[in-house]
Amino acid sequence: MARHADIAIIGAGAGGLFASIWAGRTLQSRGLSSTRPSSRIVALDGAKKLGAKILVAGGGRCNVTHHAVDETAYAGSSRNSIRNVLRRFDVAQTIEFFRERGVELKREETGKLFPVTDDAQTVLDALLNAAAAAGVQVINPWRVASVKRTDHGFAIQRDLPAESPGVRATVGGGVALGVGVGVGVGVGDVVVLARRIILATGGRSLPKTGSDGLGFEIAKSLGHSITPRVFPALVPLTIPKDHWLTSLSGVTLPATLELRSAGGKRLAAFTNSTLITHFGLSGPGVLDMSRYYTEAKLAAAPGAAPVLVLNWLPEENVESMDAALASAGRTRGTSILRVLEAKLAERVVRAICEGAGVDPSASLAELPKIKRRTLAIALTEMPLPVTGDRGYLFAEATAGGVPLAELKLDTMESRVCPGLHVCGELCDVDGRVGGFNFQWAWASGYVAGCGAAAAVTTSA
Numbered sequence: 001m002a003r004h005a006d007i008a009i010i011g012a013g014a015g016g017l018f019a020s021i022w023a024g025r026t027l028q029s030r031g032l033s034s035t036r037p038s039s040r041i042v043a044l045d046g047a048k049k050l051g052a053k054i055l056v057a058g059g060g061r062c063n064v065t066h067h068a069v070d071e072t073a074y075a076g077s078s079r080n081s082i083r084n085v086l087r088r089f090d091v092a093q094t095i096e097f098f099r100e101r102g103v104e105l106k107r108e109e110t111g112k113l114f115p116v117t118d119d120a121q122t123v124l125d126a127l128l129n130a131a132a133a134a135g136v137q138v139i140n141p142w143r144v145a146s147v148k149r150t151d152h153g154f155a156i157q158r159d160l161p162a163e164s165p166g167v168r169a170t171v172g173g174g175v176a177l178g179v180g181v182g183v184g185v186g187v188g189d190v191v192v193l194a195r196r197i198i199l200a201t202g203g204r205s206l207p208k209t210g211s212d213g214l215g216f217e218i219a220k221s222l223g224h225s226i227t228p229r230v231f232p233a234l235v236p237l238t239i240p241k242d243h244w245l246t247s248l249s250g251v252t253l254p255a256t257l258e259l260r261s262a263g264g265k266r267l268a269a270f271t272n273s274t275l276i277t278h279f280g281l282s283g284p285g286v287l288d289m290s291r292y293y294t295e296a297k298l299a300a301a302p303g304a305a306p307v308l309v310l311n312w313l314p315e316e317n318v319e320s321m322d323a324a325l326a327s328a329g330r331t332r333g334t335s336i337l338r339v340l341e342a343k344l345a346e347r348v349v350r351a352i353c354e355g356a357g358v359d360p361s362a363s364l365a366e367l368p369k370i371k372r373r374t375l376a377i378a379l380t381e382m383p384l385p386v387t388g389d390r391g392y393l394f395a396e397a398t399a400g401g402v403p404l405a406e407l408k409l410d411t412m413e414s415r416v417c418p419g420l421h422v423c424g425e426l427c428d429v430d431g432r433v434g435g436f437n438f439q440w441a442w443a444s445g446y447v448a449g450c451g452a453a454a455a456v457t458t459s460a
């Protein structure tokens with residue numbers, strides 16, 4: 001028995017759930033849901049437990065969005081195309097959606113919005129309840145192995161666990177057998193035939209949650225290209241284990257990170273909280289910078305690697321710092337430590353001085369000019385010996401994916417495979433820390449869901 005759906009959403013994370021909710025609501029508003037079994041919209045997810053990323057987000061509080069979202073907080077596809085999607089479902093609509101589902105959001109000083117419950121579970125519950133109310137059947141665990149085009153839409157093949165006796169299926173041959181009974185799709189079914197699909201499988205970050213990159217292969221098999229580079233974003237950076245910086249493990253301070261090309265051109269800069277760890281650097285400024293660093297490194301010609309420099313005192317630069325040190329040195333007997341302790345913790349000053357080869361207890365007045373300059377550089381333009389990043393296991397997002405240029409932005413429908421819609425992190429869009437990635441998932445999911453449902457014909 002073949003199982004049919006009007007719309008099958010593959011992946012029920014933030015983007016997929018949102019797409020399914022708006023697909024369901026759109027069908028309801030068109031009066032179609034009452035004439036069809038509710039199971040005509042199905043959301044298939046491979047995970048045993050739904051919403052893993054929503055639950056871990058924001059340290060378990062779920063940073064749902066940011067009060068000021070615009071395209072400048074994103075990278076990947078062109079800013080114009082990102083704006084085009086974001087404006088179709090903005091922050092006010094996100095707040096209203098969750099309010100209507102009983103979840104009030106509060107804005108914190110950083111501009112991030114969290115549920116007043118400080119509990120991500122309330123966000124997930126709201127989404128699942130909204131999906132049920134919109135007539136969506138969410139089925140899990142139901143991992144998709146492949147998708148093939150058929151005359152009437154798509155055949156979605158389940159990735160069968162080895163221990164599934166009695167379950168048989170063929171795709172493409174026109175026969176689909178499932179062990180499930182009754183109307184709709186069940187976990188026992190092995191093939192779903194859908195008129196339209198919304199691919200919302202996420203990227204590769206935190207693969208144990210189920211987003212392991214298979215969605216990229218499915219998109220490719222349906223004719224899409226994937227950006228030549230796909231890499232971890234919002235990810236901590238590593239430095240050599242024995243570098244003196246690691247002795248400052250646990251220190252957090254506001255700092256500026258600047259990315260420079262080998263020729264010294266400023267490519268990106270972020271000023272934010274920076275955390276030094278036993279492996280390297282983390283914190284929002286570092287996470288935001290990581291994708292720009294990796295991208296520049298991958299694009300660099302051999303021998304022309306970009307450089308990441310750290311300014312421990314964002315209000316200073318080399319010149320102003322050198323002048324400040326020179327001025328302080330005019331007071332006889334003033335030590336380096338005494339001057340810098342007013343700005344940085346003693347532990348940090350000692351480590352920076354050690355790294356710069358300067359004795360922190362030395363008198364500034366006696367410090368040779370060249371050493372003073374070296375110290376000023378160490379304080380405001382310290383090159384970081386970055387060795388790489390911590391990879392997808394620790395990344396909060398994925399850079400790269402399906403280029404927006406291959407999608408119609410008013411419906412997120414594929415230009416190369418009609419009937420296929422794409423949303424969420426699978427797209428070549430990645431945002432900064434602060435709720436921007438979820439806002440992308442909400443906006444692109446909304447557009448994909450409404451677009452897919454608007455195209456469902458009454459005769460189907």
Ligand SMILES: Cc1cc2nc3c(=O)[nH]c(=O)nc-3n(C[C@H](O)[C@H](O)[C@H](O)COP(=O)(O)OP(=O)(O)OC[C@H]3O[C@@H](n4cnc5c(N)ncnc54)[C@H](O)[C@@H]3O)c2cc1C
Nearest residue numbers: 011013014015046057058063144202210424425435437438
């Ligand atoms: C630790 C961490 C913290 C984060 N915190 C925040 C935050 O506070 N704010 C913010 O804005 N963003 C945050 N993010 C990023 C945010 O979680 C993602 O951008 C967002 O979840 C992407 O939504 P998505 O639906 O596109 O993908 P996902 O959330 O990854 O969902 C994809 C779904 O598809 C399913 N799937 C994958 N392949 C298949 C398949 N073959 N068959 C069936 N199902 C499949 C997966 O099981 C998963 O449920 C965080 C990410 C991480 C890792």
